Each structure stands twice: as C-alpha cells, then as structure tokens.
Amino acid sequence: MRLKDKVIIVTGGGVGIGRAYATGLAKEGAKVVVADIQEEEARKAASEIKQGGGEALALPVDVTSAEKTQAMADKTLQKYGRIDVLVNNAGLYSAIKKKPFAEITAEEWDRVMAVNLKGLFLCVQAVYPAMKEQGKGKIINISSGTALGGTPFFLHYVTSKAGVIGFTRALARELGPDNICVNAITPGLTISGPQQEGVLTPEQLQDRRRRRAFQRDQYPQDLVGTMIFLCSADSDFITGQTINVDGGMHMY
Ligand SMILES: NC(=O)c1ccc[n+]([C@@H]2O[C@H](COP(=O)([O-])OP(=O)(O)OC[C@H]3O[C@@H](n4cnc5c(N)ncnc54)[C@H](O)[C@@H]3O)[C@@H](O)[C@H]2O)c1
Incomplete structure (x- = not known):
C-alpha cells in the first residue's frame, strides 16, 4: 500500500471522477475525507469505502465559502490529526451548458470562477497551516485538457481551468520552502457519469476517440494511477507540474 494512513481530502469526492479518486486512494491505505456539496453522495461514497474495508x-462543503472550507479542514484535523494531501477536484463541469461566449451571463461567469478557481484558493488557505506545521504536504489541482486545446463554447470553464495551471505554478514556487508539492492534472474528456453521457453525442465521442493515440473512451479509472502517484512519496521531488492524462490526444 503506497498511501498507508495518509490523510487525503478529496473535494467533489461524492460523484464522478472524484469518487473514483476517493475509492482508489482508500484502496492504497489512505484515510479519505470525501468532501462534497452533495452531502448524501459524499456519505454514500464514504460508506462504500468503509464497506470495502x-x-x-x-x-x-461548499468550496466557495471560506467558513465551510475552514470547517472542512478543522473537522479533518479533529478526526485524523493531520492533513497530508488536498485534492482540489470539486468543479462546475457537468452542470454547465456549452454556449456561444456572447450568451454567457456575467452571473454564470462569476459562478464558474467562484467554484473552479476561488474554491481551490479557499481550500488551500484552509489546509495550509496544518501542512506547514507538519513540514510536508501535497496539493493536487484538477485542471482540464480543454485548457490545452481551447475547446469552444465553454469560455468560462476553459478560462477557469487554464487559471488552475497558473495557480499551480505560482503556488508551487511559494510553498516549495514549506516542502509542499503543488501539481495539476489535465484529464481528457472523461465519461464520468450518466449526466454527462446525455450531453455528449455519439458523434462527439467518436471524434474524440479518433483524435487519441489510444482510440477508446476515457473513464475515471484512467486517472486514478496518476492521482495515486502524485499523492505518494514517489513524486516528492515533482512540483509545479501539469500532468496530462488523455490517452495521447494532446502531446506537448
Ligand atoms: N469529466 C471530464 O471530462 C473532465 C475533464 C477534465 C477535467 N474535469 C474536471 O474533473 C473534476 C471532476 O469532474 P467530473 O466529471 O467528475 O465532474 P462532475 O461535475 O460530475 O462533479 C463535480 C463534483 O464537484 C462537486 N461540486 C460542485 N460544486 C461544488 C461546490 N461549490 N463545493 C463542493 N463541491 C462541489 C459536485 O458535487 C461533484 O461531486 C472537475 O473539476 C472537472 O472540471 C472533468
């Protein structure tokens, strides 16, 4: 087990890709805090992990609230006494409808930035004191391949996910002296739940398969190995990096 007794918070861990991260990290021995605005889904994910041993x-948690992110960190410390890793996975993704940029309202723009960027900032502020005191920590931010390819009709989302890469680099420099690794993952288009399957047409999925070196659909499980690596001691000298996991669609 590569993560024995590591305390790992996964935001947005109740459904979709976050749930796959939470389950995969627990199988490696981590004590996983499943933090989600969908409380019932978080409970189901946590009890499934416990049933599996x-x-x-x-x-x-609502990651847009400083009070709630602080409560998330405080309750984690009360229960487990430390915070080794924060996985900043919560995001507005499947809840957003693609539309021409001129039709995006200022309110929609602000909401996406609040969850996908400010949310990361508030979660990091909440866990940082514990990581600093421990003399070690890891922060893993979820960006998106859309920031590499510039997906159209998704301007607020793509902009927020490009911001995650800058956030990761600047924070890695700032927290290096504290021995805290800060990295990002850019997942390719991932079939993460039934809600998303309805959004993507068979033609869109076929087009995506054609553009990958591995010409098949991407699933949450395809991302779990990279997540385990970034949470483990094997990646202790890696920071400020963005690791692309998309079956070879983008190659930089
Ligand atoms: N599915 C994809 O194709 C894909 C590709 C690249 C990146 N991503 C990113 O990966 C992450 C997970 O993707 P997914 O497909 O599972 O998305 P999803 O939309 O299915 O899940 C997002 C999760 O975030 C939670 N959440 C939303 N707002 C929240 C808030 N204010 N506070 C706390 N939790 C909140 C949701 O409850 C949910 O658990 C997201 O950051 C997404 O942007 C997804």
Missing part, C-alpha cells in the same frame, strides 16, 4: 469520512 477502507477508512473514510464524509463531510459537507
């Missing part, structure tokens, strides 16, 4: 705690 792992350790998990479900917590409600």
Whole structure:
C-alpha cells in the first residue's frame, strides 16, 4: 500500500471522477475525507469505502465559502490529526451548458470562477497551516485538457481551468520552502457519469476517440494511477507540474 494512513481530502469526492479518486486512494491505505456539496453522495461514497474495508469520512462543503472550507479542514484535523494531501477536484463541469461566449451571463461567469478557481484558493488557505506545521504536504489541482486545446463554447470553464495551471505554478514556487508539492492534472474528456453521457453525442465521442493515440473512451479509472502517484512519496521531488492524462490526444 503506497498511501498507508495518509490523510487525503478529496473535494467533489461524492460523484464522478472524484469518487473514483476517493475509492482508489482508500484502496492504497489512505484515510479519505470525501468532501462534497452533495452531502448524501459524499456519505454514500464514504460508506462504500468503509464497506470495502477502507477508512473514510464524509463531510459537507461548499468550496466557495471560506467558513465551510475552514470547517472542512478543522473537522479533518479533529478526526485524523493531520492533513497530508488536498485534492482540489470539486468543479462546475457537468452542470454547465456549452454556449456561444456572447450568451454567457456575467452571473454564470462569476459562478464558474467562484467554484473552479476561488474554491481551490479557499481550500488551500484552509489546509495550509496544518501542512506547514507538519513540514510536508501535497496539493493536487484538477485542471482540464480543454485548457490545452481551447475547446469552444465553454469560455468560462476553459478560462477557469487554464487559471488552475497558473495557480499551480505560482503556488508551487511559494510553498516549495514549506516542502509542499503543488501539481495539476489535465484529464481528457472523461465519461464520468450518466449526466454527462446525455450531453455528449455519439458523434462527439467518436471524434474524440479518433483524435487519441489510444482510440477508446476515457473513464475515471484512467486517472486514478496518476492521482495515486502524485499523492505518494514517489513524486516528492515533482512540483509545479501539469500532468496530462488523455490517452495521447494532446502531446506537448
Ligand atoms: N469529466 C471530464 O471530462 C473532465 C475533464 C477534465 C477535467 N474535469 C474536471 O474533473 C473534476 C471532476 O469532474 P467530473 O466529471 O467528475 O465532474 P462532475 O461535475 O460530475 O462533479 C463535480 C463534483 O464537484 C462537486 N461540486 C460542485 N460544486 C461544488 C461546490 N461549490 N463545493 C463542493 N463541491 C462541489 C459536485 O458535487 C461533484 O461531486 C472537475 O473539476 C472537472 O472540471 C472533468
């Protein structure tokens, strides 16, 4: 087990890709805090982990609230006494409809930035004191391949996910002296749940398969190995990096 007794918070861990991260990290021995605005889903994910013999705690959180992200960190410390890793996975993705940029309202823009960028900032502020005191920590931010390819009709989302890469680089420099690794993952288009399957047409999925070196669909499980690596001691000298996991669609 590569993550034995590591305390890892996964935001947005109740459904989709976050749930696959939470389950995969628990199988490696981590004590996983499943933190999600969908409280019931977080509870289900945590109890599934426990039924499988792992350790998990479900917590409600809205990552746009400083008070709630602080409560998430405080409750994690009360229960487990430390915070080794923060996985900043919560995001507005499947809830957003693609539309021409001129039709995006200022409110929609602000909401996407609040969850996908400010949310990361508030979660990091909440866990940082514990990581600093421990003399070690890891922060893993979820960006998106859309920031590499410039997907159209998704301007607020793509802009937020490009911001995650800058956030990762600047924070890695700032937290290097504290021995805290800060990295990002850019997942390719991933079939993460039934809600998304309805959004993507068979033609869009076929087009995506054609553009990959591995010409098949991408699933949450395809991302879990990279996540385990970034949470483990094997990646202790890697920071400020963005690791692209998309079956060879983008190559930089
Ligand atoms: N599915 C993809 O193709 C894909 C590709 C690249 C990147 N991503 C990113 O990966 C992450 C997970 O993607 P997914 O497909 O599972 O998305 P999803 O939309 O299915 O899940 C997002 C999760 O975030 C949670 N969440 C939303 N707002 C929140 C808030 N204010 N506070 C706390 N939790 C909140 C949701 O409850 C949910 O658990 C997201 O950051 C997404 O942008 C997804």
